[in-house]
Amino acid sequence: MRLILNRIFLIFSTFAALVGLFFLGWILFTLCVKGLSGLSLDVFTKDLINGGLRNVIVGQMMMSGVATMIGIPVGILAGIYLQEYGGNSKTTEFIRDLSDVMMSAPSIVVGTFVYAIVVVPTGHTTGWAGVLALFILMVPIIVRTTDDMLKLVPIELREAGIAIGASKYHVTMNIVVRYAKAGILTGILLAFARVVGETAPLIYTSGSSEFWSTDLTDTFPSLTVSIYNLATMPDDNLVQLGWTGAFLLTAMVLIINLLGRYSGKKKRS
Amino acid sequence: MKNMMEVKGLTFTYSGANEASLVDVTLPVEKNKVTALIGPSGCGKSTLLRGMNRIHDLYPGHTYEGVINLLNTDGKSYTNILDIKKEAELIRLRQRVGMIFQKPTPFPMTIFENIAYGLRLSGIKNKADLKDIVEQSLRDAALWNEAKDRLDHDARGLSGGQQQRLCIARAIALKPEVILFDEPTSALDPISTLAIEEMISVLREKYSICIVTHNMQQAARISDFTGFMYLGEMIEYDQTDTIFMKPSKKQTEDYISGRFG
């Protein structure tokens, strides 16, 4: 009896794994078939208004990129503070907990917040508003990975730095952060991958545009928002373009993720 | 002025602890001699050593009472290092009193940069000077022959024993007056241990050395003076030969002959 139950359980568990993987495989399969069939040079050379995706891909990368550029120093500094200066005080723990909570906060709420403080006063959607929303989403991720990675740095290394007469600042920047560099880089890449695929916080902060633009003070082209718009169009060609965009977006996110993993692995060897 | 450092009546309490970890400890560190600290685990020997360059101050809240004198560069008078308050002076102190840790602590940099880093911090910027000092330090630490062709390699690629010698080279590059060794060979194999021990007896000619060790034979082999500590107190301090041949205290004798510890 026990053995039969055991067998049933093992079969169920394997079956559950297969069902779960089946759906995920189905999604990837669809994405590849639909996405690849629409892939052509035009996608990368023409803007959305002419049936390509060039402007929205560049727009998405630009907003995510700028958000990352601002997010990196802020997030790393905050992580350094938590690990190197904050000690184990109540405040430090509190900020850690808040970052954890913010990491899982609904991204649409961040969108509404930015809408209220940027779009309502200025009266229109701007690239900067999108950047701000993505920045808010990624900072807690960078804070917590930096914090965790610095925690792995052996305490003896800090003491050795102090023992040759380095100040705390020097020990932190030149020894501790350098030691944890690979891990922090992984965190940044994963945070970037996370925000580059965000749609909800961009819909009414950056909006999206069909035209080429690098002016962040105006409505800005966004790949994800465009996919959302294209997919609900009654025109099959536009829906096809949406699939191509979805394929490219997923490929982008997965590649960045793999890069992040690779850079993290290298360090540990 | 034969003493390079003098610990006098030091009582040290860790932050948040009810009882002092060191009680009224006195220890001279004679110039160009090796002073060993021995005693069972938890007796306070590492605590004492870490007080001598105030590395305890990395973590706030510990309290010192007593005096730790360091001979001034004029060779005539002493400064009590427990009076130091300013960060900049603490940094200066740590450059004068170097420290080697239990486990090798190579910084995540190249071999060359590991040594040059401390030098730059102390204000040496000239490239040629840096190169000279790095080479000299590596020679003093008996690492030059093994490392000269890979100065631009990551220091973490060295073996454990080499890493520890690199750390010693890093410390002596700053031309300290005193070097503190905190069980420097406890993480090393016998051959690397031997190399470090030989190096310490050579370093004695230029520096004053204080070494904490678990290993009584090591203390007997390399030190001129030995202090035996037990439960936070300095039980006995004398010439190493005296401590090991005819100790005056019963506790010392028991420990040396292996009856406890």
Place this chain on the structure above:
Amino acid sequence: MELIFKKIAQLSASLVFVILAATTIVLYLSAKPAIEEFGLKFLIEPRWGVQEKVEPPAIAEQSDLKQLEKSADIQTDDDFIKDEEDFMMDDEDDFIFDDDMESDSNRNKTIYGALVPIVGTVFSTLIAMLFSIPLAIGIAVFLSEIAPSALAKPVGVAIELLASIPSIIYGMWGLFYFGPFIASLFGGNTVSLLVAGLVLGIMVIPFMAALSRDAIATVPDMLKESAYAMGATKLEVIKDVVFPYAKTGIIGSIILSFGRALGETMAVAFVIGGVYQFAEKVTDPTNSIPVVLANSFAESSGLSLSVLFYLALILFVLSFGVIAIAKFYFLRRK
């Protein structure tokens, strides 16, 4: 230099708190007109954007202040407009436009209630959980206890990668492939509460499976081996040793996934239908809070905008609570 660095770092760290506090405050302030207008009844009011005839006494009941302002019956209309203006000021939006509308039909007021999206959110999330928990735990057990490591490793990595796929992809796939598939199985619409719940469930499976697997991986091998050594079967080891040991971690992963599903916008926006009505059958379309937010901001202003902020605040508080519970009770850092 030393001190400046520390201060800047400290400032960055406090930014996390500032953002969170600012979000709460801004959402509250923006939602204030709607909160004052509808109060907590908003939570149980099923109607959305419906005009309702307002009798003068009804206005009088609204607040004592307004009653004081009122001098004569004839002036009631003007006063009413004035009150509207007062709270429109907060939004700096084109309240004049709304104002005009109000004066045209000044005895009507528009009723907004959050019950439909709240119910839709809760139910789609529950369906997602019912669907994903057995599958995700199955995957986690399979990866950590059953599959040979040559298989577990690549599949584990694949699962983690799938967890990073943008949610809009799940939504799109749901709209074009999964929705029609479900409709052909159960009848009804290709967009519905059921489809939304299932797509959400599929979306959180990789996330939940990866977290649960990590929790199961913390069970010491020696513990499992000693159970096997007593002659336990795999099922018994998993049931009596692995699950109890990893319990808090697994529950934590479930609650975190719950929080993620609760606030998810894009996977749901495509497939829930976006209509303000209760789903009488699970195959009916309905609405959820994030979807209302995603779809309605562009065409809202004044009170209807404030209502959206009220919704956002509810969602924020709700998911904040769920995540906080998961973090503080089940996934406490060591």
